[in-house]
Amino acid sequence: xxxxxxxxxxxxxxxxxxxxxxxxxxxxxxxxxxxxIAKGLDWVAKNQARDGxxxxxxxxxxxxxxxxxxMALLMEGSTLREGKYADNIRxxxxxxxxxxxxxxxxxxxxxxxxxxxxxxxHGFGLLFLAQVYGEEEDNDxxxxxxxxxxxxxxxxxxxxSSRGGWYYTSAADGHDADxxxxxxxxVQALRAAKNSGVxxxxxxxxxxxxxxxxxxxxxxxxxxxxxxxxxxxxxxxQPALTAAAIACGFSSxxxxxxxxxxxxxxxxxxxxxxxxxxxxxxxxxxYYYAQALYTLGDEGxxxxxxxxxxxxxxxxxxxRKTMFDHLARNQSGDGSWNGGYIxxxxxTTAYLTILQLDKGTLPIYQR
Numbered sequence: 001x002x003x004x005x006x007x008x009x010x011x012x013x014x015x016x017x018x019x020x021x022x023x024x025x026x027x028x029x030x031x032x033x034x035x036x037i038a039k040g041l042d043w044v045a046k047n048q049a050r051d052g053x054x055x056x057x058x059x060x061x062x063x064x065x066x067x068x069x070x071m072a073l074l075m076e077g078s079t080l081r082e083g084k085y086a087d088n089i090r091x092x093x094x095x096x097x098x099x100x101x102x103x104x105x106x107x108x109x110x111x112x113x114x115x116x117x118x119x120x121x122h123g124f125g126l127l128f129l130a131q132v133y134g135e136e137e138d139n140d141x142x143x144x145x146x147x148x149x150x151x152x153x154x155x156x157x158x159x160x161s162s163r164g165g166w167y168y169t170s171a172a173d174g175h176d177a178d179x180x181x182x183x184x185x186x187v188q189a190l191r192a193a194k195n196s197g198v199x200x201x202x203x204x205x206x207x208x209x210x211x212x213x214x215x216x217x218x219x220x221x222x223x224x225x226x227x228x229x230x231x232x233x234x235x236x237x238q239p240a241l242t243a244a245a246i247a248c249g250f251s252s253x254x255x256x257x258x259x260x261x262x263x264x265x266x267x268x269x270x271x272x273x274x275x276x277x278x279x280x281x282x283x284x285x286x287y288y289y290a291q292a293l294y295t296l297g298d299e300g301x302x303x304x305x306x307x308x309x310x311x312x313x314x315x316x317x318x319x320r321k322t323m324f325d326h327l328a329r330n331q332s333g334d335g336s337w338n339g340g341y342i343x344x345x346x347x348t349t350a351y352l353t354i355l356q357l358d359k360g361t362l363p364i365y366q367r
Contacts, residue, residue, distance in 0.1 A: 029358045030320075036328045040352045041076055043335030044069055045088050047345065052091030055113070057343035063099060063107040063114060063121025066092050067128040068349040074128075075356040075365075080135045093132050093145075096125045100148045104155030109169075117168040119159065123185030126152045130192035131362050149198045156186050157204045163226050164211030177227040180215060183208060184244040184288070191251040192364045209252060212245050213259055220266030239270040240281040243289035250295045251364065261304055264292075268314060273322055283339055286323065287350040293319045294357040295367055320358075327351050 029037060048054055054065040070092040078085035080093060100106055106125035107118035114121055129149055136142040159170035165178030166186045187208050194200040215222045221237015222245045246263045254260055271289055293316050296304075301313040331337055339347030353365075360366050 029356065030324070033324050033328060033355060036324075036331055037076075037352065037355050039331065039335035040337075040348055040355070041073065041085070041335075044072055044345070044348060044352065045085055047336075048088055048091065052088075052093075052095035054092075054345050056346055057341065059113045061113070061117070061120060061342065061346075063096065063118070064124040065345050065349070066096055067121070067124030067126075068353075069345065070096075070128040071124075071131065071362070072349045072352040072356070074131055075353065075359060075361050077359065077361055080132055081137065089132065093129065096129055097145065097148050099125070100151070104151030104153070106148075106152050109173075119166055119168055119170065119182050120185060122152065122155065122159075123182070123189045126156065126189040127185075127192050127364065130189070130196040130198070131364065133196045133198075146198070149193055149196065153190065153193050153198055153200055156190060157201055160186075160204060160207060161227070163214070164207035164209075165215070165226060167227075177225070178211065179225050180222055180238070180241040181244065181284070183211060184241070184248045187212075187248040188251050188364065191248075195363045205252060209249070209254070212248065215241075216245075216259060216262060220262035221270070222263070237266060239267060240285040240288075242266050243271060243285050243292060246292035247288040247295075250292060256304065264301075264304065264314070267292075273319055281340075283337075283347045283350040287353055290319065290323065290354040290357060291365060294365070297367065324355060327355060
């Protein structure tokens with residue numbers, strides 16, 4: 001058993017009670033969508049810069065896009081050592097490792113395209129590097145990668161705000177502010193790092209989950225920011241952040257909590273599935289909502305809400321059929337998907353993540 005398989009088994013063993021028996025019968029992508037995935041992956045590989053990175057419109061978010069691009073290729077089944085995209089993964093890994101700052105930040109705060117929002121790059125970079133760590137067999141590179149990951153986790157902890165969330169920049173640079181989308185990025189990255197064997201302080205995770213709880217409004221939705229709201233969740237929550245909170249809750253072992261139930265009920269009302277029209281932050285919303293529903297499986301909803309009617313229950317199979325058909329119809333001829341202001345690379349990697357969840361290749365996305 002290789003390290004990735006071992007870590008995946010260990011992560012799956014964390015699921016208790018409500019989700020332990022929620023697997024669907026087949027953990028492989030349906031054949032009718034495999035060509036769609038292959039075209040998308042080839043587009044990602046072809047649009048990687050020679051030095052190993054990807055970037056959004058205008059050169060923005062290079063560390064974040066590199067993390068997401070690397071994750072999409074890893075989900076195909078390629079590794080640092082073998083597979084169709086091994087060279088692409090290796091170059092992305094090298095680029096991010098070279099990007100590591102002395103203080104552990106996985107981004108360059110001194111360049112304009114990252115200076116204002118470097119925590120996104122740090123989070124997605126950490127998420128990706130934590131997945132490749134188990135595949136590195138060269139002892140010198142493995143020790144270097146372990147050092148990079150250890151310092152990155154330390155930076156994440158120090159960048160956390162006093163309320164428990166994270167902002168576009170560190171707590172020191174961001175005046176102790178916080179913001180929901182950056183927070184969920186850090187929570188999932190820390191989970192991935194912990195799965196890989198890097199020590200993650202429990203206090204950091206506990207504070208982050210408390211932050212998400214405090215950010216939950218009465219209607220069950222997660223608000224944009226506690227610092228901007230004066231430290232109290234008021235008004236309505238945002239569907240994108242709430243979907244992301246469920247995925248983070250599951251990643252942290254919160255499978256049957258009242259909070260997860262509130263988030264699901266909010267998303268069930270506010271995230272369209274049957275009629276998939278474009279809406280604000282739709283790629284981001286479904287990137288996380290699909291993860292949540294995949295973990296939920298086909299039986300999880302009934303265990304969360306035993307009094308619910310069958311027609312009202314969310315399931316991965318139902319979501320998958322609707323979402324995958326939608327993605328296949330809307331893929332561009334070159335294999336990409338058109339995105340919003342961030343651009344094609346974000347939309348394409350987000351949708352490839354959704355389409356490849358059934359492969360179960362990465363510990364962070366396994367049931």
